[in-house]
Amino acid sequence: MLEELLAGWIPRQRWFAGKGRSIDAVRVESDLVLISGDPSLRHVIVEVRQGDTSDRYQLLIGARRELPQRLRHVLIGHAGVDYYDAAHDADLTGRLLTGMARGETIGRLRFRHVEGAVIDPDLRSLVLGAEQSNTSLIYGEDYICKLFRRLIPGVNPELEIVTALASRGAPHIATPYGWIETDLDGENTTLAFLQEYLATANDGWALALTSVRDFYASLPEIGADEAGGDFAAEAERLGTATARIHVELAAAFPTDVVEPPEVKHMVEGFRRRLARAIQEVPELADYTDIAEDAYDRLAATAREIPVQRVHGDYHLGQVMRTTTDWVILDFEGEPGQPLAERRALSSPLRDVAGMLRSFDYAARHLLAGHPEADRLESRATEWSARNRTAFMSGYVAGGGRLTPDDAILLRALELSKAVYEVVYEARHRPTWVSIPLAAFRDTKA
Numbered sequence: 001m002l003e004e005l006l007a008g009w010i011p012r013q014r015w016f017a018g019k020g021r022s023i024d025a026v027r028v029e030s031d032l033v034l035i036s037g038d039p040s041l042r043h044v045i046v047e048v049r050q051g052d053t054s055d056r057y058q059l060l061i062g063a064r065r066e067l068p069q070r071l072r073h074v075l076i077g078h079a080g081v082d083y084y085d086a087a088h089d090a091d092l093t094g095r096l097l098t099g100m101a102r103g104e105t106i107g108r109l110r111f112r113h114v115e116g117a118v119i120d121p122d123l124r125s126l127v128l129g130a131e132q133s134n135t136s137l138i139y140g141e142d143y144i145c146k147l148f149r150r151l152i153p154g155v156n157p158e159l160e161i162v163t164a165l166a167s168r169g170a171p172h173i174a175t176p177y178g179w180i181e182t183d184l185d186g187e188n189t190t191l192a193f194l195q196e197y198l199a200t201a202n203d204g205w206a207l208a209l210t211s212v213r214d215f216y217a218s219l220p221e222i223g224a225d226e227a228g229g230d231f232a233a234e235a236e237r238l239g240t241a242t243a244r245i246h247v248e249l250a251a252a253f254p255t256d257v258v259e260p261p262e263v264k265h266m267v268e269g270f271r272r273r274l275a276r277a278i279q280e281v282p283e284l285a286d287y288t289d290i291a292e293d294a295y296d297r298l299a300a301t302a303r304e305i306p307v308q309r310v311h312g313d314y315h316l317g318q319v320m321r322t323t324t325d326w327v328i329l330d331f332e333g334e335p336g337q338p339l340a341e342r343r344a345l346s347s348p349l350r351d352v353a354g355m356l357r358s359f360d361y362a363a364r365h366l367l368a369g370h371p372e373a374d375r376l377e378s379r380a381t382e383w384s385a386r387n388r389t390a391f392m393s394g395y396v397a398g399g400g401r402l403t404p405d406d407a408i409l410l411r412a413l414e415l416s417k418a419v420y421e422v423v424y425e426a427r428h429r430p431t432w433v434s435i436p437l438a439a440f441r442d443t444k445a
Ligand SMILES: Nc1ncnc2c1ncn2[C@@H]1O[C@H](COP(=O)(O)OP(=O)(O)O)[C@@H](O)[C@H]1O
Pocket: 128, 132, 133, 134, 136, 144, 174, 195, 196, 197, 198, 199, 201, 203, 317, 318, 329, 330
Protein backbone atom coordinates (compact mmCIF):
# COMPACT_ATOMS: atom_id res chain seq x y z
CA MET A 1 0.00 0.00 0.00
CA LEU A 2 2.80 2.42 1.00
CA GLU A 3 4.58 1.53 -2.24
CA GLU A 4 1.54 2.61 -4.27
CA LEU A 5 1.33 5.92 -2.42
CA LEU A 6 5.05 6.51 -2.97
CA ALA A 7 4.76 5.77 -6.70
CA GLY A 8 2.38 8.73 -6.97
CA TRP A 9 4.33 11.02 -4.68
CA ILE A 10 8.00 10.48 -5.61
CA PRO A 11 7.77 11.82 -9.20
CA ARG A 12 6.52 15.16 -7.83
CA GLN A 13 9.57 15.69 -5.60
CA ARG A 14 12.28 18.20 -6.60
CA TRP A 15 14.99 15.67 -5.82
CA PHE A 16 13.56 12.91 -8.01
CA ALA A 17 16.15 12.36 -10.73
CA GLY A 18 13.98 10.32 -13.11
CA LYS A 19 11.56 13.09 -14.17
CA GLY A 20 9.87 12.72 -17.55
CA ARG A 21 10.03 8.89 -17.52
CA SER A 22 7.24 6.81 -16.07
CA ILE A 23 7.78 4.70 -12.98
CA ASP A 24 7.33 0.95 -13.45
CA ALA A 25 7.64 -0.04 -9.80
CA VAL A 26 8.55 1.24 -6.35
CA ARG A 27 9.91 -1.39 -3.98
CA VAL A 28 10.68 -0.81 -0.31
CA GLU A 29 14.21 -2.11 0.20
CA SER A 30 14.51 -1.28 3.86
CA ASP A 31 12.07 0.05 6.43
CA LEU A 32 13.18 0.88 9.97
CA VAL A 33 11.13 2.34 12.78
CA LEU A 34 13.06 5.20 14.42
CA ILE A 35 10.22 6.35 16.72
CA SER A 36 7.08 4.34 17.41
CA GLY A 37 3.72 5.83 18.40
CA ASP A 38 1.67 8.64 16.96
CA PRO A 39 3.40 10.47 15.38
CA SER A 40 5.76 7.74 14.28
CA LEU A 41 8.94 8.01 12.25
CA ARG A 42 10.37 5.48 9.78
CA HIS A 43 13.54 5.49 7.75
CA VAL A 44 12.82 3.97 4.36
CA ILE A 45 15.02 3.18 1.37
CA VAL A 46 13.08 2.55 -1.82
CA GLU A 47 14.12 1.26 -5.19
CA VAL A 48 12.43 3.07 -8.09
CA ARG A 49 12.39 1.13 -11.37
CA GLN A 50 12.05 2.97 -14.66
CA GLY A 51 12.56 0.86 -17.79
CA ASP A 52 15.95 -0.79 -17.48
CA THR A 53 17.27 1.67 -14.88
CA SER A 54 16.69 1.64 -11.16
CA ASP A 55 17.62 4.18 -8.49
CA ARG A 56 17.47 4.14 -4.75
CA TYR A 57 16.06 7.00 -2.69
CA GLN A 58 16.13 7.75 1.02
CA LEU A 59 12.92 8.82 2.75
CA LEU A 60 11.90 9.82 6.25
CA ILE A 61 8.26 8.87 6.55
CA GLY A 62 6.04 10.13 9.32
CA ALA A 63 2.63 8.73 10.19
CA ARG A 64 -0.07 10.52 12.16
CA ARG A 65 -3.73 9.74 12.66
CA GLU A 66 -4.43 13.23 11.38
CA LEU A 67 -1.93 15.61 9.88
CA PRO A 68 -1.85 19.12 11.41
CA GLN A 69 -2.31 22.03 8.99
CA ARG A 70 1.43 22.92 9.07
CA LEU A 71 2.33 19.53 7.56
CA ARG A 72 -0.46 19.18 4.99
CA HIS A 73 1.84 20.33 2.16
CA VAL A 74 4.06 17.28 2.70
CA LEU A 75 1.30 14.65 2.74
CA ILE A 76 2.28 11.51 0.84
CA GLY A 77 -1.15 9.91 1.10
CA HIS A 78 -3.70 8.32 3.38
CA ALA A 79 -3.89 4.60 4.16
CA GLY A 80 -5.44 4.16 7.59
CA VAL A 81 -3.20 7.01 8.78
CA ASP A 82 -1.71 10.06 7.07
CA TYR A 83 1.77 9.32 5.70
CA TYR A 84 3.99 12.35 5.09
CA ASP A 85 7.54 13.56 4.46
CA ALA A 86 8.88 13.72 8.00
CA ALA A 87 11.97 15.71 6.99
CA HIS A 88 9.60 18.66 7.47
CA ASP A 89 8.43 17.64 10.94
CA ALA A 90 10.51 19.35 13.64
CA ASP A 91 8.75 17.20 16.27
CA LEU A 92 10.54 14.16 14.81
CA THR A 93 13.81 15.23 13.18
CA GLY A 94 15.60 15.60 16.54
CA ARG A 95 15.77 11.78 16.37
CA LEU A 96 18.58 12.09 13.83
CA LEU A 97 20.58 14.29 16.22
CA THR A 98 19.99 11.91 19.14
CA GLY A 99 21.14 8.98 17.03
CA MET A 100 24.35 10.79 16.01
CA ALA A 101 25.02 12.14 19.54
CA ARG A 102 24.72 8.61 20.98
CA GLY A 103 26.49 6.87 18.11
CA GLU A 104 23.57 4.45 17.77
CA THR A 105 23.20 1.57 15.36
CA ILE A 106 19.61 0.84 14.39
CA GLY A 107 19.19 -2.13 12.10
CA ARG A 108 21.33 -1.39 9.05
CA LEU A 109 21.66 2.33 9.91
CA ARG A 110 24.76 3.58 11.68
CA PHE A 111 24.55 7.02 13.33
CA ARG A 112 28.02 8.42 14.00
CA HIS A 113 29.67 11.57 15.38
CA VAL A 114 33.08 13.07 14.80
CA GLU A 115 35.38 12.25 17.70
CA GLY A 116 34.94 14.79 20.46
CA ALA A 117 31.94 16.50 18.83
CA VAL A 118 29.17 17.53 21.22
CA ILE A 119 25.75 17.51 19.52
CA ASP A 120 22.75 19.22 21.13
CA PRO A 121 19.83 16.85 20.34
CA ASP A 122 17.13 19.32 21.39
CA LEU A 123 17.42 21.77 18.52
CA ARG A 124 14.42 22.02 16.20
CA SER A 125 14.81 21.90 12.44
CA LEU A 126 13.57 23.74 9.38
CA VAL A 127 13.99 22.55 5.80
CA LEU A 128 16.29 24.93 3.94
CA GLY A 129 14.44 27.01 1.30
CA ALA A 130 14.68 25.43 -2.11
CA GLU A 131 15.16 21.67 -1.94
CA GLN A 132 17.28 20.59 -4.87
CA SER A 133 18.88 17.23 -5.34
CA ASN A 134 19.13 16.85 -1.56
CA THR A 135 17.17 18.02 1.45
CA SER A 136 18.99 20.16 4.00
CA LEU A 137 17.70 20.61 7.55
CA ILE A 138 18.82 23.61 9.58
CA TYR A 139 18.81 22.88 13.33
CA GLY A 140 18.45 26.07 15.36
CA GLU A 141 21.28 28.32 14.22
CA ASP A 142 23.85 25.63 14.82
CA TYR A 143 23.78 22.75 12.37
CA ILE A 144 22.92 21.94 8.79
CA CYS A 145 22.14 18.31 8.04
CA LYS A 146 22.21 17.31 4.39
CA LEU A 147 20.00 14.28 3.71
CA PHE A 148 21.11 12.67 0.48
CA ARG A 149 18.02 11.65 -1.46
CA ARG A 150 19.25 9.60 -4.42
CA LEU A 151 21.66 7.11 -2.92
CA ILE A 152 24.90 6.31 -4.69
CA PRO A 153 26.86 3.47 -3.04
CA GLY A 154 30.07 4.81 -1.47
CA VAL A 155 31.30 7.35 1.05
CA ASN A 156 30.20 10.85 0.12
CA PRO A 157 33.27 12.91 -0.92
CA GLU A 158 32.07 15.89 1.12
CA LEU A 159 32.08 13.84 4.34
CA GLU A 160 35.39 12.22 3.45
CA ILE A 161 37.14 15.52 2.70
CA VAL A 162 35.70 17.73 5.44
CA THR A 163 36.36 15.21 8.22
CA ALA A 164 39.93 14.65 6.96
CA LEU A 165 40.60 18.41 6.80
CA ALA A 166 39.00 19.01 10.21
CA SER A 167 41.19 16.36 11.82
CA ARG A 168 44.20 18.34 10.57
CA GLY A 169 42.77 21.54 12.07
CA ALA A 170 42.50 23.07 8.59
CA PRO A 171 40.93 26.53 8.29
CA HIS A 172 38.22 27.57 5.76
CA ILE A 173 35.84 24.64 6.36
CA ALA A 174 32.56 24.32 8.28
CA THR A 175 33.11 22.08 11.32
CA PRO A 176 31.79 18.54 10.77
CA TYR A 177 29.73 16.99 13.61
CA GLY A 178 28.30 13.68 12.48
CA TRP A 179 26.85 11.49 9.78
CA ILE A 180 24.54 8.57 9.09
CA GLU A 181 25.69 5.62 7.01
CA THR A 182 24.60 2.19 5.83
CA ASP A 183 25.88 -0.53 3.52
CA LEU A 184 24.58 -0.58 -0.04
CA ASP A 185 25.80 -3.20 -2.48
CA GLY A 186 28.48 -4.06 0.08
CA GLU A 187 29.79 -0.47 0.19
CA ASN A 188 29.75 1.90 3.12
CA THR A 189 27.33 4.59 1.91
CA THR A 190 26.70 8.05 3.38
CA LEU A 191 23.05 8.87 4.00
CA ALA A 192 23.36 12.23 5.80
CA PHE A 193 26.03 14.69 6.93
CA LEU A 194 25.76 17.10 9.88
CA GLN A 195 27.94 20.21 9.78
CA GLU A 196 28.27 23.63 11.39
CA TYR A 197 25.65 26.05 10.03
CA LEU A 198 27.14 29.43 9.15
CA ALA A 199 24.10 31.40 10.27
CA THR A 200 25.47 34.88 9.65
CA ALA A 201 27.53 34.25 6.53
CA ASN A 202 26.78 35.39 2.98
CA ASP A 203 27.51 33.30 -0.05
CA GLY A 204 30.14 34.51 -2.48
CA TRP A 205 27.74 34.63 -5.42
CA ALA A 206 25.38 37.05 -3.62
CA LEU A 207 28.30 39.22 -2.49
CA ALA A 208 29.83 39.31 -5.96
CA LEU A 209 26.48 40.24 -7.53
CA THR A 210 26.06 43.14 -5.13
CA SER A 211 29.42 44.42 -6.29
CA VAL A 212 28.53 43.93 -9.99
CA ARG A 213 25.18 45.73 -9.59
CA ASP A 214 26.84 48.61 -7.81
CA PHE A 215 29.45 48.89 -10.55
CA TYR A 216 26.87 48.80 -13.36
CA ALA A 217 24.72 51.42 -11.66
CA SER A 218 27.55 53.87 -11.03
CA LEU A 219 27.14 56.92 -13.27
CA PRO A 220 29.14 58.67 -14.53
CA GLU A 221 30.97 55.49 -15.38
CA ILE A 222 33.95 54.96 -13.14
CA GLY A 223 36.63 52.26 -13.07
CA ALA A 224 35.96 48.98 -11.21
CA ASP A 225 38.74 49.94 -8.78
CA GLU A 226 36.92 53.16 -7.81
CA ALA A 227 33.46 51.64 -7.28
CA GLY A 228 32.16 51.58 -3.70
CA GLY A 229 31.28 47.90 -3.89
CA ASP A 230 34.65 46.81 -5.28
CA PHE A 231 35.10 43.06 -4.69
CA ALA A 232 38.79 42.71 -5.55
CA ALA A 233 40.07 42.58 -1.95
CA GLU A 234 37.59 39.77 -1.22
CA ALA A 235 38.52 37.97 -4.46
CA GLU A 236 42.15 38.13 -3.40
CA ARG A 237 41.40 36.72 0.08
CA LEU A 238 39.37 33.98 -1.55
CA GLY A 239 42.34 33.14 -3.77
CA THR A 240 44.55 32.79 -0.70
CA ALA A 241 41.95 30.62 1.10
CA THR A 242 41.73 28.43 -2.02
CA ALA A 243 45.50 27.92 -2.08
CA ARG A 244 45.44 26.97 1.62
CA ILE A 245 42.69 24.41 1.04
CA HIS A 246 44.71 22.91 -1.80
CA VAL A 247 47.77 22.67 0.45
CA GLU A 248 45.66 20.94 3.13
CA LEU A 249 44.07 18.53 0.63
CA ALA A 250 47.51 17.60 -0.72
CA ALA A 251 48.67 16.86 2.82
CA ALA A 252 45.56 14.93 3.88
CA PHE A 253 45.21 12.64 0.83
CA PRO A 254 47.57 10.87 -1.57
CA THR A 255 49.02 12.89 -4.44
CA ASP A 256 50.45 11.82 -7.79
CA VAL A 257 51.69 13.19 -11.09
CA VAL A 258 50.24 12.77 -14.55
CA GLU A 259 53.11 11.88 -16.91
CA PRO A 260 53.29 13.55 -20.35
CA PRO A 261 51.80 10.56 -22.27
CA GLU A 262 48.86 10.56 -19.87
CA VAL A 263 48.38 14.30 -20.41
CA LYS A 264 47.41 13.34 -23.95
CA HIS A 265 44.73 11.01 -22.53
CA MET A 266 43.49 13.83 -20.37
CA VAL A 267 43.22 16.03 -23.44
CA GLU A 268 41.34 13.22 -25.21
CA GLY A 269 38.87 13.34 -22.30
CA PHE A 270 38.38 17.08 -22.89
CA ARG A 271 37.81 16.45 -26.59
CA ARG A 272 35.25 13.72 -25.88
CA ARG A 273 33.39 16.02 -23.48
CA LEU A 274 33.36 18.72 -26.18
CA ALA A 275 32.06 16.30 -28.83
CA ARG A 276 29.27 15.07 -26.51
CA ALA A 277 28.40 18.66 -25.62
CA ILE A 278 28.14 19.67 -29.28
CA GLN A 279 25.63 16.85 -29.85
CA GLU A 280 23.48 18.32 -27.11
CA VAL A 281 24.09 22.04 -27.84
CA PRO A 282 24.94 22.37 -31.56
CA GLU A 283 25.68 26.13 -31.16
CA LEU A 284 28.90 25.15 -29.43
CA ALA A 285 30.25 23.80 -32.72
CA ASP A 286 31.04 27.42 -33.78
CA TYR A 287 33.70 27.55 -31.07
CA THR A 288 35.33 24.16 -31.60
CA ASP A 289 38.50 25.68 -33.07
CA ILE A 290 39.05 27.83 -29.98
CA ALA A 291 38.67 24.93 -27.58
CA GLU A 292 40.73 22.62 -29.80
CA ASP A 293 43.51 25.20 -29.99
CA ALA A 294 43.73 25.33 -26.16
CA TYR A 295 43.65 21.51 -25.97
CA ASP A 296 46.38 21.19 -28.65
CA ARG A 297 48.63 23.55 -26.73
CA LEU A 298 48.16 21.48 -23.60
CA ALA A 299 48.85 18.22 -25.44
CA ALA A 300 52.09 19.78 -26.74
CA THR A 301 53.45 20.60 -23.25
CA ALA A 302 55.75 17.71 -22.45
CA ARG A 303 55.82 17.93 -18.67
CA GLU A 304 54.21 16.18 -15.76
CA ILE A 305 51.21 17.64 -13.96
CA PRO A 306 50.85 17.30 -10.17
CA VAL A 307 47.44 15.93 -9.16
CA GLN A 308 45.64 15.62 -5.82
CA ARG A 309 42.12 15.62 -4.33
CA VAL A 310 40.33 18.85 -5.25
CA HIS A 311 36.96 20.50 -4.68
CA GLY A 312 35.77 19.57 -8.15
CA ASP A 313 32.82 21.96 -8.64
CA TYR A 314 34.28 25.18 -7.36
CA HIS A 315 32.30 28.38 -7.89
CA LEU A 316 31.12 31.45 -6.00
CA GLY A 317 27.96 29.65 -4.80
CA GLN A 318 30.15 27.17 -2.90
CA VAL A 319 32.00 29.68 -0.73
CA MET A 320 30.64 31.71 2.16
CA ARG A 321 32.04 34.83 3.77
CA THR A 322 31.66 34.81 7.54
CA THR A 323 32.54 37.88 9.60
CA THR A 324 36.13 36.68 9.75
CA ASP A 325 36.89 34.33 6.89
CA TRP A 326 36.00 32.59 3.65
CA VAL A 327 34.58 29.10 4.22
CA ILE A 328 34.46 26.52 1.43
CA LEU A 329 31.47 24.18 1.13
CA ASP A 330 30.24 21.26 -0.92
CA PHE A 331 33.34 19.22 -1.76
CA GLU A 332 31.19 16.80 -3.74
CA GLY A 333 32.53 17.30 -7.25
CA GLU A 334 30.38 17.88 -10.32
CA PRO A 335 26.87 16.58 -9.66
CA GLY A 336 25.90 13.84 -12.09
CA GLN A 337 29.45 12.49 -12.53
CA PRO A 338 30.14 8.95 -11.27
CA LEU A 339 31.56 8.79 -7.74
CA ALA A 340 34.90 7.36 -8.92
CA GLU A 341 35.39 10.36 -11.20
CA ARG A 342 34.39 12.81 -8.46
CA ARG A 343 37.00 11.27 -6.14
CA ALA A 344 39.73 11.02 -8.76
CA LEU A 345 42.94 13.03 -8.33
CA SER A 346 43.05 16.14 -10.44
CA SER A 347 45.07 19.31 -10.92
CA PRO A 348 44.17 21.92 -8.29
CA LEU A 349 44.03 24.34 -11.21
CA ARG A 350 40.72 22.70 -12.05
CA ASP A 351 39.23 24.49 -9.04
CA VAL A 352 41.02 27.70 -9.97
CA ALA A 353 39.50 27.43 -13.46
CA GLY A 354 36.04 26.91 -11.90
CA MET A 355 36.33 30.04 -9.80
CA LEU A 356 37.65 32.12 -12.69
CA ARG A 357 34.62 31.05 -14.70
CA SER A 358 32.42 32.05 -11.80
CA PHE A 359 33.76 35.63 -11.79
CA ASP A 360 32.86 35.77 -15.45
CA TYR A 361 29.36 34.43 -14.69
CA ALA A 362 28.84 37.02 -11.96
CA ALA A 363 29.85 39.82 -14.34
CA ARG A 364 27.72 38.61 -17.25
CA HIS A 365 24.57 37.10 -15.90
CA LEU A 366 22.86 40.50 -15.53
CA LEU A 367 23.49 41.21 -19.21
CA ALA A 368 21.13 38.47 -20.46
CA GLY A 369 18.00 40.39 -21.53
CA HIS A 370 19.34 43.72 -20.15
CA PRO A 371 18.21 46.72 -22.26
CA GLU A 372 21.69 48.24 -22.00
CA ALA A 373 23.58 45.00 -22.55
CA ASP A 374 25.79 46.50 -25.28
CA ARG A 375 26.93 49.43 -23.11
CA LEU A 376 27.56 47.11 -20.17
CA GLU A 377 29.53 44.52 -22.13
CA SER A 378 32.86 46.30 -21.61
CA ARG A 379 32.03 46.87 -17.92
CA ALA A 380 31.38 43.14 -17.50
CA THR A 381 34.77 42.42 -19.01
CA GLU A 382 36.42 44.98 -16.72
CA TRP A 383 34.78 43.65 -13.53
CA SER A 384 35.56 40.07 -14.44
CA ALA A 385 39.20 40.80 -15.36
CA ARG A 386 39.82 42.80 -12.18
CA ASN A 387 38.46 40.10 -9.89
CA ARG A 388 40.03 37.22 -11.77
CA THR A 389 43.42 38.94 -11.49
CA ALA A 390 42.90 39.64 -7.78
CA PHE A 391 41.90 36.01 -7.16
CA MET A 392 45.00 34.74 -8.97
CA SER A 393 47.31 37.07 -7.08
CA GLY A 394 45.81 35.87 -3.77
CA TYR A 395 46.17 32.26 -4.95
CA VAL A 396 49.85 32.66 -5.77
CA ALA A 397 50.50 34.66 -2.57
CA GLY A 398 48.89 31.80 -0.61
CA GLY A 399 51.31 29.24 -2.07
CA GLY A 400 49.34 28.19 -5.17
CA ARG A 401 51.50 27.22 -8.15
CA LEU A 402 51.24 29.02 -11.49
CA THR A 403 54.17 28.45 -13.88
CA PRO A 404 53.88 29.45 -17.59
CA ASP A 405 53.02 25.78 -18.38
CA ASP A 406 50.37 25.89 -15.68
CA ALA A 407 48.82 28.84 -17.49
CA ILE A 408 48.36 26.63 -20.58
CA LEU A 409 46.75 23.93 -18.43
CA LEU A 410 44.55 26.51 -16.72
CA ARG A 411 43.28 27.83 -20.04
CA ALA A 412 42.37 24.30 -21.23
CA LEU A 413 40.68 23.55 -17.91
CA GLU A 414 38.74 26.78 -18.06
CA LEU A 415 37.40 26.07 -21.54
CA SER A 416 36.56 22.50 -20.54
CA LYS A 417 34.60 23.87 -17.58
CA ALA A 418 32.83 26.28 -19.94
CA VAL A 419 31.88 23.27 -22.11
CA TYR A 420 30.38 21.58 -19.01
CA GLU A 421 28.55 24.81 -18.19
CA VAL A 422 27.08 25.15 -21.68
CA VAL A 423 25.48 21.71 -21.24
CA TYR A 424 24.45 22.45 -17.64
CA GLU A 425 22.73 25.70 -18.69
CA ALA A 426 21.07 24.14 -21.76
CA ARG A 427 19.53 21.55 -19.43
CA HIS A 428 18.63 23.73 -16.46
CA ARG A 429 18.59 27.45 -17.43
CA PRO A 430 18.49 27.75 -21.23
CA THR A 431 18.44 31.58 -21.16
CA TRP A 432 21.89 31.48 -19.52
CA VAL A 433 23.65 29.48 -22.25
CA SER A 434 25.12 32.72 -23.62
CA ILE A 435 27.14 33.20 -20.40
CA PRO A 436 29.52 30.24 -20.78
CA LEU A 437 29.51 30.68 -24.58
CA ALA A 438 31.07 34.12 -23.99
CA ALA A 439 34.13 32.34 -22.61
CA PHE A 440 34.84 31.26 -26.20
CA ARG A 441 33.63 34.45 -27.87
CA ASP A 442 35.99 36.62 -25.84
CA THR A 443 38.95 35.03 -27.50
CA LYS A 444 37.37 34.76 -30.95
CA ALA A 445 37.05 38.54 -31.32
N1 LIG B 1 27.37 25.05 6.45
C1 LIG B 1 26.50 25.91 5.90
N2 LIG B 1 26.16 27.06 6.52
C2 LIG B 1 25.28 27.93 5.95
N3 LIG B 1 24.68 27.71 4.78
C3 LIG B 1 24.99 26.59 4.12
C4 LIG B 1 25.89 25.63 4.64
N4 LIG B 1 25.99 24.60 3.75
C5 LIG B 1 25.16 24.92 2.73
N5 LIG B 1 24.56 26.11 2.95
C6 LIG B 1 23.62 26.79 2.06
O1 LIG B 1 22.78 25.80 1.48
C7 LIG B 1 22.75 25.94 0.06
C8 LIG B 1 22.80 24.57 -0.61
O2 LIG B 1 23.96 23.89 -0.13
P1 LIG B 1 24.80 22.92 -1.02
O3 LIG B 1 25.73 22.18 -0.15
O4 LIG B 1 25.45 23.71 -2.14
O5 LIG B 1 23.67 21.97 -1.58
P2 LIG B 1 23.52 21.32 -3.02
O6 LIG B 1 24.53 20.22 -3.05
O7 LIG B 1 22.11 20.83 -3.03
O8 LIG B 1 23.80 22.42 -4.05
C9 LIG B 1 23.95 26.80 -0.32
O9 LIG B 1 23.50 27.76 -1.27
C10 LIG B 1 24.38 27.47 0.94
O10 LIG B 1 23.97 28.83 0.88
